[in-house]
Amino acid sequence: MARYALGCLKDPYDHRDYDMAAYLKAAPVAEEVDHSPQFPPVFDQGPAGTCVACATAYYDKTFQKGVEHHWPLTDSQHQFSPLFIYSQRRKQPEDGGMTIREAMKIIQDQGVCSLACMPYDVHRINVPPTTEQRKAAQPYRARSYARINSIGEMQAYLVTNCFIAGVMVHEQFMDAPGGVIPMPEPGTQFLGG
Known part of the structure; x- marks a missing residue:
């Protein structure tokens, strides 16, 4: 079976993280939510x-x-550049992944430019953004980000939004027969995230 790069590093605990529960309004949880029409095409x-x-x-x-601008998401002018984020991860010479917090901090501090402005090229993952790309990113800074700590918070947030989840991957995850992934046994070695 093919193997994939697992670049999601586990975020260490940080007491400064905002808790999403403080921002959630009490609302009924939907039986079913499908945000797929609001997402861009699958990215390789x-x-x-x-x-x-x-x-x-x-x-x-x-x-x-x-969602905010009602943009067509098949246009790279309206898709955002993973390379802008990844090329600025903490300094490391190889392709070592990053934490979700690192990525969110970059988006909060600098924003992120469009995919048209900084196209994705795996051979350029260590090339930082140009001055023009940094300037194009500034209007797209995040005001803040918060940590989701429970399934209830996930369900409440999904009613109107999406969130990023990191998943620790183990061997059975990669080779699950029929697509059903079993819970890992105690002591199972994780491959990454």
């Missing part, structure tokens, strides 16, 4: 461990701005 990250940058920039930011 290729062999690079850019999954966190793809999730935060290409999917989450594109979703948010698409």
